[in-house]
Amino acid sequence: MKQFISKINTRMGFFFLLVFLFWLKTLLAYFADFSLGVSGIFQWFIMLINPLAITFLLFGLALYAKKAKIFYPLILLIDIGNTVLLYLNVIYYREFSDFMTINTMLGYSKVDQGLSGSSLALTEPHDLLFWLDIVIILVLMLMRKIKFDQNPLPKRLGFQVTSLSVLLFGFNLMFAEIDRPQLITRTFDRTYIVKYLGIDAFTVYDGAKTEQTSKMRSSATKSELKSVEKYVHGHYAKSNKKYYGIAKGKNVIVIHLESFQQFLIDDKVEGQTVTPFLNKIYHSKSTYAFSNFFNQVGQGKTSDAENMLETGTFGLPQGSLFAQLGTDQTFQAAPAILNQEQGYTSAVFHGNVASFWNRNNVYKNMGYQYFFSASYYDTSGDKSTGYGLKDKLLFKDSIKYLQYLQQPFYAKYITVSNHFPFDLDKEDSSFKVPNTGNSSVNNYFKTANYLDQSVKEFFTFLKKSGLYDNSVIILYGDHYGISNSANKDLAKTFSQDSSHFKSYGSDPVDNWTDWDNTQLQRVPFMIHIPGVKNGGIQKQYGGEIDVLPTLLHLLGINSKKYMQFGTDLFSSQHDQVVAFRNQDYITPNYTSISGTVYDNNTGQVVTPTGSLKKQIAKDQKKVNKQLGMSDSLNEKNLLRFYTPKGFKAVNSQLYNYANGLNKELAVQKKLGLKSTSMYSKNRDRSLEDLYKTDAPEASHSKSKNNRIQITNPDSNSGN
Numbered sequence: 001m002k003q004f005i006s007k008i009n010t011r012m013g014f015f016f017l018l019v020f021l022f023w024l025k026t027l028l029a030y031f032a033d034f035s036l037g038v039s040g041i042f043q044w045f046i047m048l049i050n051p052l053a054i055t056f057l058l059f060g061l062a063l064y065a066k067k068a069k070i071f072y073p074l075i076l077l078i079d080i081g082n083t084v085l086l087y088l089n090v091i092y093y094r095e096f097s098d099f100m101t102i103n104t105m106l107g108y109s110k111v112d113q114g115l116s117g118s119s120l121a122l123t124e125p126h127d128l129l130f131w132l133d134i135v136i137i138l139v140l141m142l143m144r145k146i147k148f149d150q151n152p153l154p155k156r157l158g159f160q161v162t163s164l165s166v167l168l169f170g171f172n173l174m175f176a177e178i179d180r181p182q183l184i185t186r187t188f189d190r191t192y193i194v195k196y197l198g199i200d201a202f203t204v205y206d207g208a209k210t211e212q213t214s215k216m217r218s219s220a221t222k223s224e225l226k227s228v229e230k231y232v233h234g235h236y237a238k239s240n241k242k243y244y245g246i247a248k249g250k251n252v253i254v255i256h257l258e259s260f261q262q263f264l265i266d267d268k269v270e271g272q273t274v275t276p277f278l279n280k281i282y283h284s285k286s287t288y289a290f291s292n293f294f295n296q297v298g299q300g301k302t303s304d305a306e307n308m309l310e311t312g313t314f315g316l317p318q319g320s321l322f323a324q325l326g327t328d329q330t331f332q333a334a335p336a337i338l339n340q341e342q343g344y345t346s347a348v349f350h351g352n353v354a355s356f357w358n359r360n361n362v363y364k365n366m367g368y369q370y371f372f373s374a375s376y377y378d379t380s381g382d383k384s385t386g387y388g389l390k391d392k393l394l395f396k397d398s399i400k401y402l403q404y405l406q407q408p409f410y411a412k413y414i415t416v417s418n419h420f421p422f423d424l425d426k427e428d429s430s431f432k433v434p435n436t437g438n439s440s441v442n443n444y445f446k447t448a449n450y451l452d453q454s455v456k457e458f459f460t461f462l463k464k465s466g467l468y469d470n471s472v473i474i475l476y477g478d479h480y481g482i483s484n485s486a487n488k489d490l491a492k493t494f495s496q497d498s499s500h501f502k503s504y505g506s507d508p509v510d511n512w513t514d515w516d517n518t519q520l521q522r523v524p525f526m527i528h529i530p531g532v533k534n535g536g537i538q539k540q541y542g543g544e545i546d547v548l549p550t551l552l553h554l555l556g557i558n559s560k561k562y563m564q565f566g567t568d569l570f571s572s573q574h575d576q577v578v579a580f581r582n583q584d585y586i587t588p589n590y591t592s593i594s595g596t597v598y599d600n601n602t603g604q605v606v607t608p609t610g611s612l613k614k615q616i617a618k619d620q621k622k623v624n625k626q627l628g629m630s631d632s633l634n635e636k637n638l639l640r641f642y643t644p645k646g647f648k649a650v651n652s653q654l655y656n657y658a659n660g661l662n663k664e665l666a667v668q669k670k671l672g673l674k675s676t677s678m679y680s681k682n683r684d685r686s687l688e689d690l691y692k693t694d695a696p697e698a699s700h701s702k703s704k705n706n707r708i709q710i711t712n713p714d715s716n717s718g719n
Contacts, residue, residue, distance in 0.1 A: 011071060011149045012157075015063065018079050019055050021133045026051040026086060026199065032126055033090045035485060036195040037594075046175050046196055053172050054200040057165035058082060063158035068148040072141075080134060082200065087130045089199055094122045095420060095483065098299055099190050099202060102210040103319020121421035121440075172197060190318075190582075206318060213635050220636035228563065228638060231629045236560050237549070237567035237574050245556030247529055249342070251471040252551070253462075254309070254412040255455060258302070258387075258419050259481030260448060262291070262522035269445050269493050270432045277456035281475065281528055287535045290569065292588070293525040295479040296543045298581035302414075303357040305478035305544055310334045310366055312548040312564025314630040315581065321634055326362035330639040332562050334548060336367030336650050338410050341557050345369055345406045347660075349398040350414040351377055351389025354657060364652035370664070371657040372401050382425055383697045387416040390428070391454035392695035399461065403687045404664035407470070407676040415454065418447040418481065427696045438489035444481055445493075457693050464690045465678060469530050472554065476547070477523030484517045491516075515598040518584070518591050527554070541576040541588050542569045561644040565630045579623040592616060 007013035030036060030047060038047050062075035085100075092100045140146045176183050176196035183196055184205070193202040257278075265282050267274045282289045297304035297315060303322035304315030310333040315321050321329070335346035347370035354360035354373035363371050377397050379389050389397070394415065402411065417424065422443035431449045433442040455475070462468035482490045491509045525547070529535070546566035549559040553568050567574045579585050584593045590606070591598045597616060599606045608616050633639065643649050668675045678687055 005145070009147050009149060011063070011068075011151075011153055014072070014146070014149070015059060015075065018075060018137075019052075019059050022055050022059075022079060022082060023051050025083065025130055025133070026055075028126070028129055029086055029090050029199075032124075034093055034191075034194065036191055038195060042175070042179055043195070046172070046179065049168075050172055050176075050196060050198040050201070053165050053169035054198060054204075055082070056161060056168065058200070060158060060161035060165060063153055063161055066152045068150050072148055076134075076137075083130060083134065085203065086199055087127070090127070090130070091122050094124075094485070099194055099199070101190075101206045101299065101318040102203070103316065103324045104299055106319075106324065121423075169201075209318070217636050220638060222641035224632070224636060225638045225641050228629050228633050229642070231625065232563050232565065233560070235565070235567065235575070235626070237571035239553040239558070239568055240570040240572065243570045244553050246532070247472045247554040248556035249408055250529070250555075251408050251467065252338070252344070252410045252555070253471050253473045254410075255458075255473065255475045256302075256306070256412065256414045257451060257455075257475055257477045257524060258415045258417070259444075259479065260418055260451065260477035260524060261481055261520060262293070262477065262524050263520065264445075264448050265524060267445075267493075269434045272432060272449075274445050274449055275452035277452050277459070278475070278524070281455075281459075281526060282524070283537075284528065285535045286528055286530055286532045288527040288529075288532075288538055288570075289536070290525040290538045290540070290542060291522075292539060292541045293476075293523060294521050294541075294543045294578050294580075294586065295477065295523045296545055296578070296580055297479045300357075302478050303359075303362075304581070305476075306357075306414075308544040308566075309476070309547045312545060312559070312562065312566050313634055314545060314565065314579075314627060316634065317581065317627070317631060320357065322357045322359065322362045325634065325637070326358045326365065328637075329362070329365055329634070330637055331362075331366045331650065332639060332644070332647065333366035333650075334551070335363075335369070335410055337552065337557065337562065337647070338555070339367060339369075340647055342408065342555065345409040346411070347372065347401070347405055347409065348412045348414065349394060349401070350374075351379060351384065351394045351416060352387055352414075356388075360657060361652075363657075364655040365650055367650045367655075369655065370401070370405070370660045372398065372660055373657070376401065376660065381697070385417060385419070385423060387419045389416070390695065390697065391415045391417040391451055392457060392693045393697060395454055395458040395461075396691050396693045396695070396698060399688050399691050400686070401661060401664065403465075403678040403682075404661070404668060405677060406667060406671070407678070413458075415451055417454070418444075418451045420481065422447045422481075424450055434493050436489040436492045438486055441482055441486055441489045441493070444490075448481075453694075457691070461687075461691045465687050466681070467678060471530070472551075473528040474547075474551070475524060475526045475528065476544070477525075478544075479523065480521060482520070487517055487520060488512050490520075513598075513603065514593045514596070515591055515603045518580075518586060518593060518598075519603075521580070527551075529554075538569070540569060540574060541578050541586065542566075542574065543578045545579075546574070561647075563633060563639060563642065565626055575622075577619050577622055579626050581627070583620075583623055583627060585619060585623045587619060590616070592620065 008017050027048070036047065038044055058078050059075055062071050062078060065071040065074055089100050092098070092104070137146065180192060180196060183192060190202065193205055197205070264274050266279055273279065281287055295305060296308060299318060300307070300315040300320030300322060303320045307313065307315050307321050311331050316324065338344035339346060346368045348363060348368055349372050350359070352374050354371060354375070360371065360373070374388055377389050377393070383389060383393055394413065398413070405411065421440055424443065424447050429446050429450050431446045433446050436442055459468070462471065488509055491512060543566070546569050549564050549566055550569045552559040553570070577585055577587050588600065590600055597606050597608055598604065668677055668680060679685070
């Protein structure tokens with residue numbers, strides 16, 4: 001021990017100690033938290049050495065410091081900073097099964113507002129090990145067990161360590177290229193970069209890509225839009241005459257089912273039907289329900305889903321388009337299109353703060369006229385979860401604003417109760433959860449059941465108010481609720497419902513594969529049109545990118561002149577190759593995941609030959625082009641150079657989300673007898689009393705103010 005203490009009491013000994021401890025922490029993250037898909041001795045070797053090069057390089061910067069009072073604080077700051085980066089990636093990975101990008105970090109403040117409980121729920125007991133070494137070292141320093149070495153190091157030593165770091169990285173990269181050619185020059189899954197080069201290298205790589213995108217955006221020209229325009233027009237699918245315009249003039253109500261996956265439909269656990277009401281809607285002859293509809297989100301998750309549904313373009317390959325580019329992005333989105341084409345009023349109802357995902361800026365650029373965010377509701381006490389007002393209360397408390405919207409309107413409800421970590425107060429639900437050994441998986445069924453009840457109560461109101469018969473109601477799941485890392489625990493519940501076995505195998509837990517993970521990316525998509533009798537379950541494959549052209553055609557609006565990358569789901573020309581954000585894809589016959597092809601009938605890996613090999617190459621090229629064209633449009637903000645005939649570019653300065661109720665009332669007063677709001681149609685009587693909920697938190701007291709101030713008010717969000 002004395003010999004060890006004497007070693008670390010030298011600068012080089014202290015340097016190697018910190019490098020070794022950080023290497024161990026990185027391996028802890030690799031083994032305990034990240035799923036890197038390592039196979040074979042060679043890949044294991046690469047993964048074990050990949051943290052060393054850049055760790056030597058970063059920590060070695062302190063070796064250039066001559067004075068001890070600079071060396072020790074500097075190397076500790078580097079150690080702490082690198083540990084923070086590593087640990088943030090660990091937490092992020094547990095929720096998103098992905099790594100933090102520069103865009104994610106830059107947009108963190110916009111995403112973090114409104115979060116309160118998820119980070120704590122994502123912690124694990126072994127997380128202590130990421131910080132324990134730093135605490136012990138600082139304590140030993142304070143106790144003077146570790147002493148500052150006042151002897152300056154040779155000037156050349158810092159340079160030698162830097163040179164060694166570069167050499168090590170060169171060998172690391174060479175080994176990586178041997179096992180995965182063109183790792184850097186081609187676009188691969190972010191997991192590959194981490195697996196072969198490490199977290200620090202990935203962050204540097206991502207930073208370079210981010211800077212490249214920034215320069216590309218600033219130097220973009222109008223001529224670059226031509227190739228995108230050519231692609232979009234060539235990819236357009238003509239509308240199906242049978243469905244074109246069948247919902248023209250109707251209100252559109254979009255219900256965003258947070259983290260809701262398709263397997264919940266018709267699912268049972270512990271002898272209970274999880275979503276009885278949504279099952280009824282799904283099987284209704286007034287509903288076009290899509291059983292092979294997939295989420296296509298990336299790191300932006302909910303915001304990516306919103307972006308696809310509103311604009312018909314993909315989210316970014318890294319980070320969130322809303323958070324990173326949304327403040328000054330040019331959109332041709334559903335609210336503006338419907339307003340200019342058919343005179344629709346538009347509004348969003350969401351019980352979280354307006355700045356969450358930068359929505360307060362994005363919605364203005366999309367042309368949303370009203371945004372009733374958290375500050376319009378009483379979110380105090382147990383009325384809210386970490387992500388905002390509970391769903392039953394959101395629907396109920398929104399009626400005082402919904403009733404004044406001029407019809408036809410386009411209204412979107414963003415629910416939050418079915419969000420990770422799926423916490424719900426005991427008095428809100430008596431649903432019996434399964435016992436999978438994973439509390440998040442267990443509670444997922446309870447919060448989904450609560451969401452189902454919330455939607456049922458809202459539908460009951462729509463029918464009582466008369467709004468139901470004159471509306472199109474779209475219900476969709478935005479993305480997965482259970483991450484891939486917990487899917488094996490989820491599969492334990494499938495033994496209670498044999499209908500899942502056909503999709504996931506007779507022994508889903510032991511035989512689980514990446515193919516199974518992909519199948520679980522299905523989310524519900526239902527278009528409910530009261531009065532329609534020819535609805536039913538639609539088998540065609542599609543995704544969130546296809547929603548906007550489908551909706552526009554149902555409303556009798558031709559989508560051809562707009563820059564949209566999906567196709568009408570009802571069209572005979574609809575493209576059934578569904579692209580995922582990481583360039584994987586799925587078709588009715590097979591699934592391609594990181595280059596591995598699975599047969600959808602068997603779930604087994606196949607080796608493509610002949611015509612199948614050609615078809616897979618063709619489909620992969622199609623996916624890459626579709627994503628690439630969308631990225632070019634969004635990253636360069638090319639829509640600023642394109643205004644379709646009859647469409648006016650949105651001027652965000654015209655929108656202000658403060659005092660929304662007063663603005664609705666002013667419009668109603670100005671229109672007088674021409675007002676089409678529900679309130680006016682009800683002979684100037686409120687419809688709030690028609691809404692019934694069993695939510696225990698529901699209050700019968702009514703505020704005289706049109707805006708209720710809460711802990712995080714967004715009264716300036718419209719400025």
